[in-house]
Amino acid sequence: MTTKKTAIKNSKKAVVLLSGGLDSSTTLAIARVEGFDVYAMSFRYGQRNRMELISAENIAKSLGAKQHNIIDIDLRLFGASALTADIDVPKDRTENEMSENIPITYVPARNTIFLSYALAWAEVLEADTIFIGVNAIDYSGYPDCRPEYIVAYQQMANLATQAAVEGKTKLTIRTPLINKTKAEIIKIGTALGVDYSLTLSCYDPDTEGRACSSCDSCQLRKKGFEDADVPDPTRYQ
Amino acid sequence: MTTKKTAIKNSKKAVVLLSGGLDSSTTLAIARVEGFDVYAMSFRYGQRNRMELISAENIAKSLGAKQHNIIDIDLRLFGASALTADIDVPKDRTENEMSENIPITYVPARNTIFLSYALAWAEVLEADTIFIGVNAIDYSGYPDCRPEYIVAYQQMANLATQAAVEGKTKLTIRTPLINKTKAEIIKIGTALGVDYSLTLSCYDPDTEGRACSSCDSCQLRKKGFEDADVPDPTRYQ
Numbered sequence: 001m002t003t004k005k006t007a008i009k010n011s012k013k014a015v016v017l018l019s020g021g022l023d024s025s026t027t028l029a030i031a032r033v034e035g036f037d038v039y040a041m042s043f044r045y046g047q048r049n050r051m052e053l054i055s056a057e058n059i060a061k062s063l064g065a066k067q068h069n070i071i072d073i074d075l076r077l078f079g080a081s082a083l084t085a086d087i088d089v090p091k092d093r094t095e096n097e098m099s100e101n102i103p104i105t106y107v108p109a110r111n112t113i114f115l116s117y118a119l120a121w122a123e124v125l126e127a128d129t130i131f132i133g134v135n136a137i138d139y140s141g142y143p144d145c146r147p148e149y150i151v152a153y154q155q156m157a158n159l160a161t162q163a164a165v166e167g168k169t170k171l172t173i174r175t176p177l178i179n180k181t182k183a184e185i186i187k188i189g190t191a192l193g194v195d196y197s198l199t200l201s202c203y204d205p206d207t208e209g210r211a212c213s214s215c216d217s218c219q220l221r222k223k224g225f226e227d228a229d230v231p232d233p234t235r236y237q
Numbered sequence: 238m239t240t241k242k243t244a245i246k247n248s249k250k251a252v253v254l255l256s257g258g259l260d261s262s263t264t265l266a267i268a269r270v271e272g273f274d275v276y277a278m279s280f281r282y283g284q285r286n287r288m289e290l291i292s293a294e295n296i297a298k299s300l301g302a303k304q305h306n307i308i309d310i311d312l313r314l315f316g317a318s319a320l321t322a323d324i325d326v327p328k329d330r331t332e333n334e335m336s337e338n339i340p341i342t343y344v345p346a347r348n349t350i351f352l353s354y355a356l357a358w359a360e361v362l363e364a365d366t367i368f369i370g371v372n373a374i375d376y377s378g379y380p381d382c383r384p385e386y387i388v389a390y391q392q393m394a395n396l397a398t399q400a401a402v403e404g405k406t407k408l409t410i411r412t413p414l415i416n417k418t419k420a421e422i423i424k425i426g427t428a429l430g431v432d433y434s435l436t437l438s439c440y441d442p443d444t445e446g447r448a449c450s451s452c453d454s455c456q457l458r459k460k461g462f463e464d465a466d467v468p469d470p471t472r473y474q
Contacts, residue, residue, distance in 0.1 A: 072309075073310065108356075108357040108358075108360040108361055108398065108399070109353055109354075109356045109357035109360060109397060109398060110357075111397070112353045112356055112357070112393070112394070112397045113350070113353040113354065113357060115353075116346055116349045116350040116352075116353040117346075117350065119345075119346045119349055120345040120346035120347075120349075120350060121345075123345040123346060124345055143396065143397060143398055143399055143401065143402040144396075144397045144398075146396070148396055149393070149396040149397055152389070152392050152393035152396050153393050153397075155389050155392070155393070156349070156386070156389035156390050156392070156393045157349070159380065159381075159383070159385055159386040159389050160346060160348070160349045160380060160381050160386055160390075161345065161346060161380055161381075162345070162380055164380065165380040
């Protein structure tokens with residue numbers, strides 16, 4: 001389905017998981033600068049924050065993704081998370097409070113489900129790379145953001161598909177941000193020309209897509225811009 | 238959500254992947270006889286064979302599943318399989334032809350996606366067991382039916398969830414049929430009282446749910462009943 005009329009010969013393909021937030025947008029920019037044709041993938045999964053899909057679309061366009069696929073899935077079936085159910089998003093928590101427990105914004109097996117769709121698409125595209133913007137530093141609370149989880153996923157993925165069994169491709173799951181601080185991520189993305197005003201990290205934005213400034217995600221993001229000494233372009237309420 | 242009014246004290250919970258075919262129905266019966274409360278999970282994934290979901294419902298009821306969840310997913314996005322796209326299902330192939338290649342009825346990353354939903358549901362239910370009726374003998378063509386794939390999946394799953402990280406549960410993926418022949422499976426299920434007339438294995442049934450008798454799946458099933466010396470209750474066209 002891809003036309004072969006582009007001047008650039010390079011045709012490495014990567015599937016990039018894109019939420020429309022700061023980390024996944026920076027990850028997409030990294031994949032592009034490394035020469036990948038990017039197939040961006042987002043999910044409509046009953047999240048309260050619908051605005052983030054608009055951010056994802058704008059970022060995919062602005063960073064030159066070949067294709068952007070929004071998949072409908074129904075995680076509401078599984079209940080029990082502030083991101084999908086009717087539980088209040090925690091606000092104004094201290095850093096200690098954030099790091100103590102797995103946050104209630106955790107969605108069961110979310111990255112496992114997302115990566116499984118990415119794996120299916122990668123197989124059809126004959127792409128041998130999946131990028132995911134997980135980060136183990138600022139968000140050590142999520143089990144499916146840790147390096148050992150990603151390694152185990154990659155191992156499983158290389159036993160799962162026809163392409164792998166036939167030895168055609170060895171799939172690599174790339175996590176370029178896994179050991180970076182938020183400030184480092186912002187510096188990298190700024191150098192690569194990411195327009196962070198297009199991204200949305202807030203768990204509880206208003207209907208105009210403006211950030212609340214006090215949920216965990218807003219706090220980490222704000223501090224990241226401060227630490228990076230980069231002007232914060234986020235639109236706050 | 239589960240009522241605690243049942244007389245039986247045992248409350249081991251298992252998620253059982255249920256297609257409505259012979260293997261998954263037998264697997265459900267095995268989980269029941271081992272004392273599990275069964276949470277059956279099926280998928281509406283654009284398969285041409287919609288009748289198999291009706292079979293799944295009937296089997297879940299007849300074998301006393303606590304709950305049966307049918308999840309909508311859209312694998313058509315990924316194209317390229319006779320089970321979802323507009324490609325003819327191969328008929329009347331010899332056993333050699335069947336075993337030579339991965340069949341075109343393969344759906345990219347299907348079991349990986351199915352297991353990921355099962356994992357999410359297991360976490361919410363606090364179930365520590367997932368049953369899947371994969372079989373490596375009659376269908377060695379599918380990469381995601383092999384023991385090494387299941388082992389790798391289980392390893393990943395135990396790093397993926399909040400329950401695993403907190404050490405609350407160690408998840409086990411059970412594949413009781415993985416090394417059984419179709420005839421052995423039929424004998425086990427018959428002993429456990431599975432009503433195989435409710436199950437549907439055919440890739441290309443008619444609108445009444447009657448089997449074609451000549452696709453790979455029908456051929457393997459017919460031979461299974463013959464080899465097991467059990468009367469074949471399948472309704473053929």
